[in-house]
Amino acid sequence: MTEAIDLLIHARWTVPVEPAGTVLDNHSIAVRDGRIVATLPRSEALTRFRATRQVELAEHVLIPGLVNLHTHAAMSLMRGLADDLPLMRWLQDAIWPAEGRHVSPAFVRDGTLLAAAEMLRGGITTCSDMYFYPESAAAAFAEAGMRAVLGLVMLEFPTSYASDADDCLRKGLAARERWLGHPLISFSIAPHAPYTVSDTSFIRARALADELRLPLHVHIHETADEIHNALATDGQRPLARLARLGLLGENFIGVHAVQMDESDIELLSRYNCSIAHCPTSNMKLASGIAPVPRLLDAGLRVGLGTDGAASNNRLDLFQEMRHAALLAKVGTLDATAVPAHTALRMATLAGAQALGLDASIGSITPGKQADLCAIRLGDLESRPCFDPVSHLVYVAGREHVTHVWVNGESRVDKGVPLLHINDSELLRAVSVWQTKIVN
Numbered sequence: 001m002t003e004a005i006d007l008l009i010h011a012r013w014t015v016p017v018e019p020a021g022t023v024l025d026n027h028s029i030a031v032r033d034g035r036i037v038a039t040l041p042r043s044e045a046l047t048r049f050r051a052t053r054q055v056e057l058a059e060h061v062l063i064p065g066l067v068n069l070h071t072h073a074a075m076s077l078m079r080g081l082a083d084d085l086p087l088m089r090w091l092q093d094a095i096w097p098a099e100g101r102h103v104s105p106a107f108v109r110d111g112t113l114l115a116a117a118e119m120l121r122g123g124i125t126t127c128s129d130m131y132f133y134p135e136s137a138a139a140a141f142a143e144a145g146m147r148a149v150l151g152l153v154m155l156e157f158p159t160s161y162a163s164d165a166d167d168c169l170r171k172g173l174a175a176r177e178r179w180l181g182h183p184l185i186s187f188s189i190a191p192h193a194p195y196t197v198s199d200t201s202f203i204r205a206r207a208l209a210d211e212l213r214l215p216l217h218v219h220i221h222e223t224a225d226e227i228h229n230a231l232a233t234d235g236q237r238p239l240a241r242l243a244r245l246g247l248l249g250e251n252f253i254g255v256h257a258v259q260m261d262e263s264d265i266e267l268l269s270r271y272n273c274s275i276a277h278c279p280t281s282n283m284k285l286a287s288g289i290a291p292v293p294r295l296l297d298a299g300l301r302v303g304l305g306t307d308g309a310a311s312n313n314r315l316d317l318f319q320e321m322r323h324a325a326l327l328a329k330v331g332t333l334d335a336t337a338v339p340a341h342t343a344l345r346m347a348t349l350a351g352a353q354a355l356g357l358d359a360s361i362g363s364i365t366p367g368k369q370a371d372l373c374a375i376r377l378g379d380l381e382s383r384p385c386f387d388p389v390s391h392l393v394y395v396a397g398r399e400h401v402t403h404v405w406v407n408g409e410s411r412v413d414k415g416v417p418l419l420h421i422n423d424s425e426l427l428r429a430v431s432v433w434q435t436k437i438v439n
Ligand SMILES: CSC[C@H]1O[C@@H](n2cnc3c(O)ncnc32)[C@H](O)[C@@H]1O
Pocket: 072, 087, 091, 095, 096, 099, 130, 131, 132, 153, 154, 155, 192, 193, 219, 222, 281, 307, 308, 311
């Protein structure tokens, strides 16, 4: 008697990420009702299962869908608007004025659809977003069929979205109410940064995160100026202030963590926090090199983020894996720092753990959702292949992604996106935004 399943994927290599270091040759992954049922040798799979659909990946490696631990999806509409500036000039002279003029529910919907299409095509099946109008972002991610954790943002100053941090939260919580129970959409509490959020608002953020059992998602220690200014105004480093306010804890995701001393790392480790490392954004804004090997040695979960397309300018976790591995080596002058397997774990399981989603995504494990990504390693630029994980980080790019599934549903098939997004309509909308932004 064979078991009926929906999908059987036969892959030349499978890298489940958990157990660490495992590479399975010629195995098959069985999927039923959106979940992984089993991973087993191909010959056993063919006798045990009867599948509605089978997919042959003869020269491919199958990995868990990538998890983008930090982005501002709708900022894809500002890709390339302001390059080659340091963070505060970039924000204050270019980005915040543009956001003040243009950000609206329609902007967030179109920008998020553009970002979701880019991410899914590049093998990213989950992202942790932080942007205005989270209800518009939720609608766009749901339409694209991408898993997303939407930050309920908090900023003290008035924006086109809200008058202050309390207004941000009121609007964010109403959005969350409307999306409760959706299979792909969940939320985090996202106070923007120590330099834009008051003590009172941080305390409110922690109380809400505890009450609603949500992650806290905050930019921290991004630049030397941020530390310098905090010392001048608060007499404390930003992380010490957040610890004093009770913000740190195992649901805390600190984004960037570039400018860190031993006391900062000790605090993050004491409170069992997670880090979203954004190597390309850190390089482009010249923020510095995050001490990733020391963060990992301290036992922290370190995931990877692209940051927004206005500071990267790609939403490409293959690029972030490569940059994370290379930057760690340059930063420490140690070629063994952040090896390929570590970079892949950061881009998958570590991101899922940081978001509290590792019971359902982040590795190819029976019982988890079938969020999967296949990468073709058969082309001449990928030959020979001694170790597919080495190739994922040091050779392959998102252009080699051929298949993507979210919850067992195909989103990219043989390189062709199967998104519910009308490309020409979206491109028309993007060009209208471009015209508005430059005028
Ligand atoms: C409250 S919505 C998010 C807010 O963050 C801005 N932003 C984008 N990238 C960064 C970054 O690297 N550091 C700090 N702030 C950033 C974005 O423009 C929005 O205003």
